[in-house]
Each structure stands twice: as structure tokens, then as C-alpha cells.
Amino acid sequence: MATAMRQRFGGTVFRFSGETARIAERLDVYARIAKLRPSTAIMPVRPVGAIRSDFERALLVQDSKRAEALIVELRNTGRLNEENLKYLDVRLKAGLGLWPQIARDHWLIKTLADLHMPGQILADLTEALYRTYLDDLEASGNSAALLSAFEQQIAKPYPRLFATRHGVKTPRVVKAFLLFECGRAQPSAQILADLAALLPPDDPGLAVYKELTAPSVVPIITATDQNAADDAFDDGQFDRAFAQFLALPLSKRSVQRLISCALVIGTEETRLALLEKIDGASSAFIQGLAEPIRLKIEGLRSIGDDLDTTAAAKITGWMDWAEKLSCNTYLAEVASAVEDMLTWDVTSFAQNEALSRRFVTLLGNLNNEAATAARRAVPAIYNAFFSSGQAANHCTKLIGTLLFDLIVLDEAISGTDLELLSMLLSQILTVGVTTKEYGSLLQDLEDVQRRIGSYTHLAWSLDVCEMLAIAPVPSNDGREARLRLFLHLVSQTQGFAHRLKRQDLVPFEFLCRDFGLDPEALGAIQSPERRGVDIETPDLSGKKIAIYTLAEAAGRRAKQALEEMFPGVSVDINSDTVATARLASLAKTADIFVFAWKSSSHQAFYCVKDAWVDRDLIMAGGKGTASILRAVLNFIND
Structure with missing residues (x-):
């Protein structure tokens, strides 16, 4: 019997003997307990690279x-x-623009500065310190x-922060290292010149x-001696030591x-500069080096030869x-080499259309795994170029258009992807497009x-239509397309018109005016007034609503809509890019403050936050009229 059952059903066959009723009772209890056990689904572990990419996308659109x-x-991958x-905590705060929170966490910076940090984390820490303590002084022009x-x-x-720049070329990091060199007793003319050459020609602090x-300002030295190089090395200033040793004749030390x-x-x-220096030495000098040193040199040289293991290093x-x-x-x-992107130059792309076009052509023609990596x-x-x-x-x-296409080609488009598309569209339209590109x-x-058409993404869709409505159109064909x-x-929207609220309807009416359409074209998308329905409107007469946005057109439209909906309300718009007395005063006197954080500056945010004491800011989900209105009316109705 057992053999027949095993052949028929497979697995283990259990044989019970004894009192039948007792066995049946125990089996019944087991069956009921097994039925109550929650099902466990084994979730597939995604590649770390895919998770990191999604993480950086979320930071780009500040989706905390x-x-x-x-x-x-x-x-949960178990690899951290x-x-x-x-490092991830620093990256999260930096991506969300919480620079003062990083800069004022003394022990975090002190601890991380003693570690061999990735270039990205060094850049985030240095950027936070510079933005918090130096940006305003740089803008004032007071060098002393x-x-x-x-x-x-x-x-x-934090002197250990300046041990090495790891080749990072972001402007604030370069300027911080330049200031560090200026603050030395005897700054090196060559190091200062090398750092200054990395600053973009349009940098505001140039x-x-x-x-x-x-x-005449700092006592610059033009010569290098062995003692200065040794001192820099002993102090852990590896960038400075490398530059100074490289300028001296080679010795075993x-x-x-x-x-x-x-x-x-x-x-x-750095690797190539070192090998070039060593290749210029005599064979007798090389042979006189200790065996471990020669092996290290060959190890550095093999990085350039062994494509199988170090393709990224080249x-x-x-x-x-x-x-x-x-x-x-x-x-x-x-694909993993993009971790070093902070060390890669981008200024040449901004100055050379042929170079940008070649870059776009290469990435646009990829297939299979290479396309996935792109x-x-x-x-x-995006971080590098925009x-x-x-x-x-x-x-x-051209590169922005490529990124736009790469996102559209993804099989699934998330809310994060939509926000990134909106950011890219704004950049592209600001520059201007041809009829074909449009x-x-x-x-x-x-x-x-x-x-993605749904009520969930309606605000995004309306914001995009508004962006197109107020941007220049290159031709009549373009007008018909939009x-x-x-x-x-x-x-x-007709399919979910019953879900629409007043804050959703007003942008449709504005867009009808923009596109020269009769409001009847909206069909079921009608305001309560047009449907002849009386609704209770909150009394905001005498109240003051403040809107902060750098998208001034959207701010003006939101102001007009709010003043039409709530007679007697006062709506003020502010678009200051830095902390100003006017912005702080507005935050102190407003009854409602809506902050379009996707169209804002970090300095303005902290100015408003400091003035808006013990109250919650209303954060608009987007930077268009629809997002601003939805944020305000949701707050009022709640």
C-alpha cells in the first residue's frame, strides 16, 4: 500500500496505527492549524544596481x-x-536638499572623514558644508x-575631509579644496592653478x-621641495603630496x-600620471627599487591591460x-563605472554639439542588456548634466531628449519616472525645439x-498640458499636436469625472482658454456652478495665502483661481531664489503658505521654514497650477 501511494503521489508516506478516532482527531487539529498558517511568498531579490538606480531616481524628484x-x-539584501x-543616510539627505542637517551633524562628518569614503559621499558632505556656511559669503563677493x-x-x-578629492569635479567641492590650499602657510601655485582650471567659466564665484x-592676497610658492612633499604626505594630504612628489626628481622614497x-x-x-613619471626614469633606477615596489608598479600597470577584471577602471x-x-x-x-561619474568632465559636451550628438547616438542604438544598463x-x-x-x-x-526617450521606453512607468519626465520636458522646452523635435x-x-491615464496621475497630466500651453510652439502642427x-x-477623464473635485476642475477651465476651446468640450468635467449645483465654500475673506514657486506663470494662474473661488482672500506670490526679508515677512504674516518645492531654491525653503514657526508648510506635489491648487484645497477641506 505504502509503495503504491508513494508511486502515485510522490514524497513521504506516513503510516498511523492505533485508535482510529484519536488519530482522526489529531489529524483534524493539524489540518485546522495548517489552514491558519499565513502564506509565505518568497520575494525575488532584485539586483543591487537596479535598486540603486531607482533610489537615485527617487532622489532626483525628491520623493522621500x-x-x-x-x-x-x-x-534587506543583507549586503550593507x-x-x-x-553613507545611504547622507545620500538621502543630500538628494532631498537637507544640506543644513548634514552640515550641522558634527560627529557624523567627523566620523566619516576618517573613513575611505566613496567620492559621492565626499561630494555630498563638502557640498553641504559649502552651501550652509559659504554660499552667501561667496555671493557677497567678500573673499577675505x-x-x-x-x-x-x-x-x-574637518581637516581630514581634504585628504583627497578623489578626482571629484563638482564646482563646490573644487572651490572648497581651493580654499583649503589658499589657507595653507605656503599655497602651491601649481595646485591652485590646477584647481582653478576645473571651475566652469560661468561659475558665479569665479x-x-x-x-x-x-x-598679492596669498603668499604663493612656485617651487616644490622634498620637505614640503614629505610634510603633506605625513599630514595625510594625499592630493597635495602626490602633486608635489610628481614635480620632484624620482627617488626610492x-x-x-x-x-x-x-x-x-x-x-x-592619477594612475596614468604616476606611470608616465616612472616610465621616464632609467631602467637602472627601476631595477634598483625593492621587489615589493616593482610588483606594485606592475599591479598599477596591469589595471590598464586586464580588460576582463578592470574594464571599469580604464x-x-x-x-x-x-x-x-x-x-x-x-x-x-x-555599467558600474558610473559610480565614478563625479570625476568625469561634462563641460566639453555643453560646448560641442557634435560630441553630444555622438554620445546620444551611441546610447540611443543600444540593445538588450546594454540598453538596460543605459x-x-x-x-x-541627469545628475552630471542637469x-x-x-x-x-x-x-x-540632445542629452536631455535622450534621457526622455530612455524613460518612455521603460515597460513600466512609475510616479518617480513621471516627475523626471516633467523635469526633462521643462529643460528641453526652455532651450527651444524644432518642429520635428516638438x-x-x-x-x-x-x-x-x-x-498612465488615471485620477492618480491627473495632476501630473494637467501640469504637463499647462507647461505645453505656456511654452513657445514652433509651428501650427505643434499646436495641433498639443x-x-x-x-x-x-x-x-470622462471615465472618472465623478471623482473630480473643485481643485481638479479649475485647471481644465484654464486650459480650455489656453487652447481656445469652448468649455462645453469638457463634457462631464464641469464645475458645480456650471452644473447648477450649490456647494458650501469655506469663508476665507480677510485671510492671506502665500505661494512660493519659481514657476511664476503657474503661481499667477493659481492666484487668479484662488481669488475667484474665495472672494475676499488675499494671495501673494514669491519667487525669491535666496533668503530675503520680504520672503521671511510673508511667511510670518500668511495664514496659509503653500511651497512648490519642485520649483524652489534650498535657501528659500530654509528661510520660510525658520519663519513659519510651529506650523506645517503645505507642500505642493508638483510645480504646475493643478498641483498648487490641489495642495491648497486639500488643506482647506481637511
Whole structure:
């Protein structure tokens, strides 16, 4: 019997003997308990690279809840230690623009400065300190006060931060290292010149730093001696030590120290500079080096030869990365190389349309795993070319359009992706587009709208239509295309018109005026007044609503709508990019303050937050009229 059952059902066969009723009772109890046991679903563990990419996307659009959920997912992979978790916390706060929270956490910075930090974390910490303590002084043009504040607030408390720049080229990091060199007893002319050359020609602080590095301001030395190089190395100033040893004739001692510096700095540029210096030495000198030193030199040299294990180490810039990705080999190593993107130059792309077009062509023609790697790199590419207030131009617009296409091509589009599309669309339209480019953008938007059309994403759809309505249109074909998109949205909305609230209806009416449509075209999307329905409207007469947004057109439309809906209310708009007395006064006197944080400056946010004591700011989910109105009316109705 047991053999027959095993052959029929497989697995283990249990044989029971004894009192039948008692056995049946026990089996019944077991069956009932087993039925109560919750089902356990084994969730597949996603690749860490995919989670990191989603995390960076969430930070780009400042979606804190999504970013925190992704940190939990990363933690659940079991691959993070306490040090990694601290790095993620810094990255989260930096991505959300919480710079003062980072800068004023003294022991966090002190602890991390003693570790061998990734370049991104070094950049985040330095950026936070610079923004918090130096931005205003730089804007004032007072170079002496700037250097003094740097010494007191940054250099003296955290000297270990300036051991090495790890090749990071973001402007505030470069300026911080430049100030650190200026603050030394004998600044090096060569180091100052090398750092100053990394600053973009349109950097707002360029004049201040030219004044700071003038020989009449700091006692610059032009020569390098062995003692100065040794002192820099002993003090743990590896960038400075490497530059000074490199300028001196080679010795057995300097070779050993140059290798140590190169390993700590860890950039391809440093490795190549060291090997070039060693290759210029005589064979007799090389043979006279100790065996362990020669092995280290060969190890550094082999990094450039062994493509199988160090393909990423050879990548020196964005174009190099795109070319290697297009070769479709060693994809894991090449894809991971974007971790070094802070060391890659982007200014040449902004000045060379042919270079940008070549970059776009390479990434736009990828397939399979290489295309997936490119889509995962979207946050890194955006951060490199468009973050930190960098405005697009006709060259980088090509890269913005590529990123737009890469997101649209994703099989699933999340709310985070939609916000990123909106940011890219704003950059592209600001630069200006041709008729062909405009038509392609509208086709992509129609495709996206077909896939995401719902009440959940209605505010995003309305904000995009508004962006198109107020931006220049290159041709009549473009006007027809944007009208089709709006009518498509109207058609989709008919299916959930019963869910619409007043804050959803007003933007439709504004857009009808923009597109020259009769309000009857809205069908079931009608305001209570048009339907002849009386609704109770809160009395806001005598109240003051403040709106902060850098999208002034959206602010004006929101002001008009609110004043129409609530007679007697006063609505003030502010678009100051820095902390001003006017903005602080507005925050103190307003009854309701709505902050369009996706169209704002960090200095303005902290100005409002400090003045808006013990009250919650109303944070608009987007930067268009629909998002602002939805935020205000949701607050009033709650």
C-alpha cells in the first residue's frame, strides 16, 4: 500500500496505527492549524544596481517616501554594513536638499572623514558644508570673509575631509579644496592653478576665486621641495603630496610615497600620471627599487591591460563609457563605472554639439542588456548634466531628449519616472525645439498618457498640458499636436469625472482658454456652478495665502483661481531664489503658505521654514497650477 501511494503521489508516506478516532482527531487539529498558517511568498531579490538606480531616481524628484522604502530594500539584501547605512543616510539627505542637517551633524562628518569614503559621499558632505556656511559669503563677493569662514567652520573642524578629492569635479567641492590650499602657510601655485582650471567659466564665484588666488592676497610658492612633499604626505594630504612628489626628481622614497598616494586617490588620471613619471626614469633606477615596489608598479600597470577584471577602471569619461557600453562586452564592469561619474568632465559636451550628438547616438542604438544598463544610468547622467542648477543649452538638450526617450521606453512607468519626465520636458522646452523635435516629444507624451491615464496621475497630466500651453510652439502642427494631447486627456477623464473635485476642475477651465476651446468640450468635467449645483465654500475673506514657486506663470494662474473661488482672500506670490526679508515677512504674516518645492531654491525653503514657526508648510506635489491648487484645497477641506 505504502509503495503504491508513494508511486502515485510522490514524497513521504506516513503510516498511523492505533485508535482510529484519536488519530482522526489529531489529524483534524493539524489540518485546522495548517489552514491558519499565513502564506509565505518568497520575494525575488532584485539586483543591487537596479535598486540603486531607482533610489537615485527617487532622489532626483525628491520623493522621500520612495527613497526610504528603497533603502529598506537595500538593507534587506543583507549586503550593507553600518558604514554603508551611514553613507545611504547622507545620500538621502543630500538628494532631498537637507544640506543644513548634514552640515550641522558634527560627529557624523567627523566620523566619516576618517573613513575611505566613496567620492559621492565626499561630494555630498563638502557640498553641504559649502552651501550652509559659504554660499552667501561667496555671493557677497567678500573673499577675505569667505576664506575666514571656511577656516573656522570647515577646515579646522574637518581637516581630514581634504585628504583627497578623489578626482571629484563638482564646482563646490573644487572651490572648497581651493580654499583649503589658499589657507595653507605656503599655497602651491601649481595646485591652485590646477584647481582653478576645473571651475566652469560661468561659475558665479569665479571672480572671487580669481581675487583669492592672486599673489598679492596669498603668499604663493612656485617651487616644490622634498620637505614640503614629505610634510603633506605625513599630514595625510594625499592630493597635495602626490602633486608635489610628481614635480620632484624620482627617488626610492618618493616612488613608494607616490604609489601610496595613487592608491588612496584611486583615479585613472592619477594612475596614468604616476606611470608616465616612472616610465621616464632609467631602467637602472627601476631595477634598483625593492621587489615589493616593482610588483606594485606592475599591479598599477596591469589595471590598464586586464580588460576582463578592470574594464571599469580604464573608463575616463562619459564618451569613453558610452563607447565601451556600445561594444556590448564586460557590461557589468562598464555599467558600474558610473559610480565614478563625479570625476568625469561634462563641460566639453555643453560646448560641442557634435560630441553630444555622438554620445546620444551611441546610447540611443543600444540593445538588450546594454540598453538596460543605459536606462539604469539615467539618474547618473541627469545628475552630471542637469543638476545643481545647470541650465540646458542647445548641446545638452540632445542629452536631455535622450534621457526622455530612455524613460518612455521603460515597460513600466512609475510616479518617480513621471516627475523626471516633467523635469526633462521643462529643460528641453526652455532651450527651444524644432518642429520635428516638438512632434517627437508630443508623440512620446501621448504614449505615456495612454499608459498612465488615471485620477492618480491627473495632476501630473494637467501640469504637463499647462507647461505645453505656456511654452513657445514652433509651428501650427505643434499646436495641433498639443491640442490632441489635451483632448486625449479630456477623453480619458470622462471615465472618472465623478471623482473630480473643485481643485481638479479649475485647471481644465484654464486650459480650455489656453487652447481656445469652448468649455462645453469638457463634457462631464464641469464645475458645480456650471452644473447648477450649490456647494458650501469655506469663508476665507480677510485671510492671506502665500505661494512660493519659481514657476511664476503657474503661481499667477493659481492666484487668479484662488481669488475667484474665495472672494475676499488675499494671495501673494514669491519667487525669491535666496533668503530675503520680504520672503521671511510673508511667511510670518500668511495664514496659509503653500511651497512648490519642485520649483524652489534650498535657501528659500530654509528661510520660510525658520519663519513659519510651529506650523506645517503645505507642500505642493508638483510645480504646475493643478498641483498648487490641489495642495491648497486639500488643506482647506481637511
